[in-house]
Amino acid sequence: MNVRIRKYSWQLAPADVRTIRQAVFVEEQRVPPELEWDDTDEIADHYLMVLPDNTPVGVGRLFSTLEETAHIGRMAILSAHRGKGFGEVLLRHLVSEAAGQFSELQLSAQEHAIPFYQRSGFHVCSDLYDDAGIPHVDMRCLAPELVSDAFGTRPTPMLLGEDQDAWLFDSESNMVGLMDSVAGQARQRLWLYDRLLDHDLYDRLRFRELISSLARRHRLSDVRLLIHDDKPLVKRRHQIVELMRRLPSRMELRLVNDDYPVEDQPFLLADREGVVYRHDFYKPEGFAKFADSGRVKLLAESFQRMWDAGRGSLELRELPL
Incomplete structure (x- = not known):
């Protein structure tokens, strides 16, 4: 897929990062602004996906609070670009970025997106809970380096009861x-x-x-x-x-x-x-x-x-x- 994904600190992130999150989370999903914009933005790396002509497509962020664990969050693809595989490309880029540094990746997934994350090596590790009025579950990947090396070869890597390959x-x-x-x-x-x-x-x-x-x-x-x-x-x-x-x-x-x-x-x-x-x-x-x-x-x-x-x-x- 012909896209570019660039990494920024919050201080140097272009306006597109904020614009996409505002459009998807605040306006589309009705997440209260005080929940969307948090202190974590200051310590996270922010990723912006663009087309060859620099048209913005989606964003995500990656941060760590523990030595061996990183968190993926605020993943959003603009509505005009959904259903084309951009989200998967962005998620796998974040996993690969973190794989060499961290032995565990965590994220909070909206309930309907569970299969999307399972295709990239994450499994559910919590009961269902409410976050900003939307049902969520916690998910994690406990072998990100192995998972990232296997992208594209297994439909649901390391998912118990599903991944049949050795x-x-x-x-x-x-x-x-x-x-x-x-x-x-x-x-x-x-x-x-x-x-x-x-x-x-x-x-x-x-x-x-x-x-x-x-x-x-x-x-x-x-x-x-x-x-x-x-x-x-x-x-x-x-x-x-x-x-x-x-x-x-x-x-x-x-x-x-x-x-x-x-x-x-x-x-x-x-x-x-x-x-x-x-x-x-x-x-x-x-x-x-x-x-x-x-x-x-x-x-x-x-x-x-x-x-x-x-x-x-x-x-x-x-x-x-």
């Missing part, structure tokens, strides 16, 4: 992004099998927050951790242990019984569709799939057998509060 990984950063993307979309069940709960992998703030959010969601939440060795948990006082103590009815850890057959490869299962599978306990190599109910069913059956034969951790039980 995502291969051979580095810890890619594995972490995929693991978070799978775990972050679980609605009820998250089952993890590994040699141990490696601190760098499983004691990260984001992963703990994803697990905590799932465990607290409702009384049927089911988070199970099945490992071979619990000594590192005690030695370094793993924060996941604290989480289990606060949510004992929603989270449980067991040790495998080596007298029974056990799997040679670690895996993570989310609901009945998502899987992250490693080829080796000691290497970040494997694949993730977001819609593979057949494989997940087989691995869940294996997990259940190991779980039933497993035992609780005496080490954790004896750990002082």
